[in-house]
Amino acid sequence: MISEQHQLMASQANSGARMTRRNFLQQTAALGIGGSAALTLLNACGSPLASSGTHVTYWNLFGGGDGVRMVQMENNFSQSHPNINLEAVTLAWGAPYYTKLAMAAAGGRPPDVAISHMTRVPIYASENLLDPFDIDELARYGITEDKFLPAIWQRAHYNGKLYTIPLDTHPFVLYYNTDICQKAGLLNADGSLKPLNSPEVLMDAFKRAQQVTGPGTFGLAAEAQAITAWRLFYTLYSQLGGEVLSADGKTLTMDDTKAEQVLSFMADLTLKSKVASPFQDYAGAVALFGSGKAAFHWNGEWEVTTFLAQKDLHFNMAPFPQLYDTYRVQADSHAFILPHQLAVDPARRAGALEYISYMLKNSQNWAAGGHIPAYLPVTESDAYKQLKPQSNYASVAANAVLDPIAWFSGSGSELENQAGAAFQGVFTGAMTSTQALQQFKAALQKLLAIPAFN
Structure with a gap:
């Protein structure tokens, strides 16, 4: 859960106040996180590596077969987008991941883009730990409402704003x-x-x-x-x-x-x-x-x-x-989110959207691991329909209950x-x-x- 200390950190970030290294360490100590662990988290959210292209940081929680497949897709993106330096970080699944994500966003040092389960998004959005997506900006990358099932697109919203871009549905x-x-x-x-x-x-x-x-x-x-x-x-x-x-x-x-x-x-x-x-x-x-x-x-x-x-x-x-x-x-659904930034870097935001767009359009690779792609041009393609037995249960996405x-x-x-x-x-x-x-x-x-x- 997000405690009162998390709320204080979020409040400072949203008020435009710059959270100093000392304040960050003081507040992580109040959360029961030791100094070395807090420094590790602070460094993980630190300045991007020096590079000549646009740098984009991406956090996810995928392990096992999903983790291997995600790394393959990340590598494919990097090879096809030499102008974007993707720095992907995989953190422990579950509570450790979401705690670190909340702290990074509240502390003003979040990744440019991250993965979240759809069920977690409303709470993070309500705490102002996420930035909403710009609908018009998304359209330039081929990400529009008609590319998703109505129920999935509706769930991606909170208080009338789009806070997440679904990658998949993973049902029972x-x-x-x-x-x-x-x-x-x-x-x-x-x-x-x-x-x-x-x-x-x-x-x-x-x-x-x-x-x-x-x-x-x-x-x-x-x-x-x-x-x-x-x-x-x-x-x-x-x-x-x-x-x-x-x-x-x-x-x-x-x-x-x-x-x-x-x-x-x-x-x-x-x-x-x-x-x-x-x-x-x-x-x-x-x-x-x-x-x-x-x-x-x-x-x-x-x-x-x-x-x-x-x-x-x-x-x-x-x-x-x-x-x-x-x-x-x-x-549930794995979905892309934009952790709250104190000041949005237009180049990095554009790089993050380019990355999301690529992952959606190439989610046939993700579907091989079992998940139902959320991006309809993929789920409606002949290639996906021929993917067996994975496509046998694609209809479930329209009847999912989160x-x-x-x-x-x-x-x-x-x-x-x-x-x-x-x-x-x-x-x-x-x-x-x-x-x-x-x-x-x-x-x-x-x-x-x-x-x-x-």
Whole structure:
């Protein structure tokens, strides 16, 4: 979260006051950040390296396969734009990244452009830690409203101003083993998965697949804790029309009946039907599906490269099924932001926009890692449609439901942590659906009582 010290730093930056090195170190000390760590952060946000061209600094949080792919795209940009010196910095995913980004913007030494999850943007914009994009200026780089889905473009705004340019949508999806599903009679004649359009039909499919794989296996491989528990709950709860928080993120609006209906279904997976393990962690779930000991897998689409690397694994991907009234799927978006600058350098801003434009127009490379490109000229291209299995779930982007807006919400947030802590008890039988829901609601009420941004 952004504390009162962060707000003070933002206030000084927005008032036009120059934050001195001494003031910066004093305020980071108040935040509990040691002197050496603060100096490291200060230096990371320091003056650009000497060069003959326009210098552009870019921060991101991508690791693993995403990190490798991002570096490839950065290198391609640099090779095709010798007049722009791109300095890319990768920081630790999650809270460390967002804390450093907030401090850099509040301290007046931010990067020229950075990546943020879309769910984090409204809070940073409300704290004046971001600069809005100039619509007319963006148009000169081919970035216009018609190049994005309406829902995605709308989410990119805060208080009527455009604060982010979406790069992708990364949803919760369904992986399935085609060999097992074929033997279980779950595939159509063309090899596609038959509709799984109700809780009963889905559970039956898991059981039939488990009969094929035999003793010691499961129909479904899914993490029974942490963030996956939240993604599953929020997907199904949203399909029932449920909302967790009010639009302003200040009031709990949980529908207990709908929430308990979803939690009861989740408990059925492990306790009654026993088609999934109640103690599965993330890595174990990935390994279980990859080894052919489970026919189905629920996860983010980013694990596609993991499974493609296993040549003996025959699998496909599909959108998460619609089990209830309205089709919704939990997701988030990686998006470009402009951290607040005390004084905008026109050349560096132009370089940042050129970089964003290049990454959007070349996001076919990014799509290979599983994410759905937000830039419609890419998602509507023949090249993307032929990218399999990644393009199979592209339609989900129009039905994505992002985590509710609150200072404690968003990808890698305390909301997701508290949901995982409560809901994993449903999988193991340690708590009833009612008990788990009450624990989650109590945790949210405590978070709502903290006046982080008031």
